[in-house]
Amino acid sequence: MKRHQYVENAWTTCLSWVEKEAAAQQGEEAARGVQVGRFVFLTTFNLLGNLMLSRDLLDPEAEDTGEFFGAVLKLMQWSGHANMSDFFPWLRRLDPQGLRRKMDRDLGKALEIASRFVKERVDEDKKFVSDNKEKEKNKKDFLDVLLEFQGNGKDEPSKISAKNINIFILEIFLAGSGTTSSTVEWAMTELLCNPESLNNGQS
Numbered sequence: 388m389k390r391h392q393y394v395e396n397a398w399t400t401c402l403s404w405v406e407k408e409a410a411a412q413q414g415e416e417a418a419r420g421v422q423v424g425r426f427v428f429l430t431t432f433n434l435l436g437n438l439m440l441s442r443d444l445l446d447p448e449a450e451d452t453g454e455f456f457g458a459v460l461k462l463m464q465w466s467g468h469a470n471m472s473d474f475f476p477w478l479r480r481l482d483p484q485g486l487r488r489k490m491d492r493d494l495g496k497a498l499e500i501a502s503r504f505v506k507e508r509v510d511e512d513k514k515f516v517s518d519n520k521e522k523e524k525n526k527k528d529f530l531d532v533l534l535e536f537q538g539n540g541k542d543e544p545s546k547i548s549a550k551n552i553n554i555f556i557l558e559i560f561l562a563g564s565g566t567t568s569s570t571v572e573w574a575m576t577e578l579l580c581n582p583e584s585l586n587n588g589q590s
C-alpha cells in the first residue's frame with residue numbers, strides 16, 4: 388500500500404473508532420461523551436509508526452495500549468509537570484518531586500523499546516542478505532534511511548550510531564504525536580463551534 392493511501396485509511400479507521408465508541412455509549416452512558424482526542428492521538432501515533440517503522444503500534448481495543456506508547460505518554464506527562472527545581476535550583480540535587488528519577492526511568496524504558504525495533508529491522512535486513520533477496524525499493528521507511536545513511540565523515544558522521552538512531556526514533560514520536568493530534572483536535576473543535584465552516588468543509 389502506498390503511504391498516502393495508508394494515511395487516508397488511518398483517518399477513516401479513526402472515524403470508525405469514534406463512531407463505534409459513540410454507538411457503544413447508549414442511555415446514561417452517553418453523557419460521558421467520546422474522547423475524540425484520544426482516538427486522534429492513537430491514529431497519529433500509528434501514522435508515525437508506519438512512516439518510520441512500517442508498523443501499527445496500537446489498537447485502541449487492545450487492553451494493553453502498547454508498552455512503547457505507555458512509556459512515551461509518561462515522558463510527556465513528566466515533561467509537562469512544573470518542576471520546583473527550575474525555580475529553586477538549589478533543590479535540583481534533591482529532586483523533591485522525583486521528576487528526574489521518573490524521567491530517567493521512563494526515558495530508559497522508551498529507548499530500550501526503540502532499540503528493540505531497530506534490532507528487529509537489522510536482523511530482518513541480514514536475513515534478506517543471507518537469503519539473497521532484495522528489499523522492495525518503494526517500501527523504504529524512515530528507519531531504512533537512517534540505517535543506510537552514509538556521511539562524508541568530516542562535518543557529518545560516516546554512519547549514524549545505534550544510540551543516535553534510537554534517539555531519532557523516540558524524538559520523532561515525542562515531537563510529532565502530541566503536536567499533530569492537538570492541532571487536529573483544536574481544528575475539529577473550531578469546526579464544531581462554526582457550523583457554517585463545517586458545512587463548507589464537508590461539501
Ligand code: HEM
Pocket residue numbers: 558559562563564566567570
Ligand atoms: C501541528 C503539528 C506540529 C507543531 C505545532 C510543531 C511545532 C514545533 C515547534 C514549535 C518546534 C520548535 C521547538 C523549538 O525549537 O524549541 C518543533 C520542532 C520539531 N518538530 Fe515539530 N511540530 C509539529 C509536528 C511535527 C511532526 C509531525 C514531526 C515529525 C514527524 C515534528 C518533528 C519535530 C522535530 C524533530 C523538531 C526538533 C527540530 C530540532 O532539532 O530543532 N514536528 N516542532
